[in-house]
Amino acid sequence: MSGLLDRHIAFLEALRGAGLPVSLAEDLDAVTALGALGWSSRTQVRDAYAATLVKKQALRPTFDALFELYFPRLIGEGARAEGDLTTDDDTAGPRDTPQALNDFRDQLAEALEAGDADRLRRLAAEAVGRFGAMPGRGPGLSSWSSYTALRRVAPGELVGRLIDGLRVAGWGEEEAERAANRRIGAFTGLVESDARRRIAEEKGPDHVATVTLRPSVERLDFLSARRADLEEMRREIYPLARRLATRLTQEHHSRRRGPLDFRRTVRASMSTGGVPVATYHRPKRPHRTELVVLCDVSGSVANFAQFTLMLVFALREAFGGVRAFTFVDDVHEVTGYFRPGADLADTMTELAAASAHAARFGRTNYGRAFDVFAERHLDALGPRSSLLILGDARSNYSDSNVATLRQLAGRSRRSWWLNPEHRRQWDTGDSVASRYAAVVPMSECRNLTQLGQFVHDVAR
């Protein structure tokens, strides 16, 4: 029993370490809940922990990963009950043969096409056990690598096959592609989690928990995101915009108490015999910002710029007007791509295609971009508009042209600069962040949480 308590406390410590705010009260709730349920079923234990400790859905993947570590589904190879997967076990030959790999990939393709979650989980465990084994540090020790397993199995190469399979089953092309990518992403996740489980068994879960867990989508850096993460982030944009919009209207309403509306107050006091029990106020006239967004769409910064643009345009009602320009070394207006009510995914595709217009020589040149902007679109900025610049301030050692930026900032009511790089990377290499920061207040914006916070503050 004491072992169980230790494990429980270690699990909670790991959750706190991963950023879940678990209070002592919740800890006690979890213990009570488990007392009521018992430890007989693993899924029930997981549900009980989730219900008492995880109060935010965005943190659920982190919780699940840690739960897998501290309360693993199986130990080692597990009870190998599935006869169909273990045929060549008896021969005692090398388990990792080209033949085995081919068979395995066939089985994987089949399971992926059927979307059979249980079987995929078994296959993931098998993939790590068979193809991801590595010699450990000491004699008799072994270690596991999801990287090796994934490179051997190469589920990415099954995408084409999977798409064909799904299309035969009557799926549309676009949705088949999306589903295929999602399923393979999920399998990759399973393999990674199984490798973590095995390593945790050898080295103890605490070690693995601190080393290998990835932050949740909302806290993931734009610049270090993988393709699957970007997909997921994109899906987050619209809900985020909706949340922000609700919050903004609520805040506008709560601050709209203007001067007393005498007529309505007196009229309402009639029903309480002339005693003005409730007072009524005139609404305040809201102030709306006109926003001009100027964003760098070169290379790695492009994703960040796209996310910000999507968010700003999804919130366009909160602003008086929005105009957007993209640049690499030339400037191109993209306001037209954002039609009210248009499909988000389509807009993203068009936007990516349009970024070609913003490049002339293809090397980022902030100085030139500011010049061109001042020359062609200076009328966009005025005393009522705010200027928002997005970019990493890496100008390939060309003229930084601070004077033009000062002119642009001077024309507008307010100005901000969002830099997707970590503050400690500013001014390294060809970054001239602090020279620009002297003219336009620059803030770091590395993930969706920071981005949401910033946009909210601007729109307020």
Next chain:
Amino acid sequence: MSDPWFSSPADVTARLGAVGYLADQATATTAYLAGALEKPLLVEGPAGVGKTELAKAVSRATGAGLVRLQCYEGLDEARALYEWNYKKQLLRIQASQGVEWDDAHDDIFSEEFLLTRPLLTAIRREDPTVLLVDEVDKTDVEVEGLLLEVLSDFQVTIPELGTVEAVRRPFVILTSNASRELSEAVKRRCLYLHLDYPTAEREREIVVSQVPDLPDKVATQLVSVVARLRELELKKAPSIAESVDWARTLIALEIHDLDAKAIDDTLGVVLKHASDTQRAVRELRLDKREGRER
């Protein structure tokens, strides 16, 4: 102590199932815990996945009365907890001219002049009660503070009358669309359950149980189309409620085969944005063309 709400998670599944709510395992376990620990249950999830329905089902399954507090922006103490009936109090004072102030004071702050609102009603009821606080995220932050006393101690303090404690703890369900983060204090006092779109099988069971007349074949087609619509990046993915509506529409229109034309004609039932409809039609058109080739 009163008798427990449910005896085990399996009991939850069975009894909710008997009143037409098909709960998955996580829902059953969490609902059981909410009853066993006597803690409020915060249910979050997209619109139309059966959050409110869960509360109604619990009340039907346990034979408890349902008290509902619908939250909205500007909801205040007077409409959530209790209010003094000012008009009646004024009349009382005017009618008893000449009575000593102390007597009048004792008189007008008594039960007779108290208007109980949902939270107080739920606490004072002696029969089993399910309290549903719907769409908590729509309220202002101040109302959450008000909820704290009710949710943690199940008591309400009325300065003139004293503290009213729950005779019998209600089964509390709070629902939220997550349009705003609730405060840590509220979350800490609740159990948490995230309801999401169901798996194809479960959705099919739900649709069939809600619309028993639906032929098996159409039900399968409908569920697969809805699942595929959810895979698209839509502004508003179709909810369970909408797939049930769709099933009813198909019955009403006597459509016995959900082919591309039927989908086209009735897509408005499940998709409520013009851009979503366009996107879906484009995807489903592709299917139709392929179908002809084959």
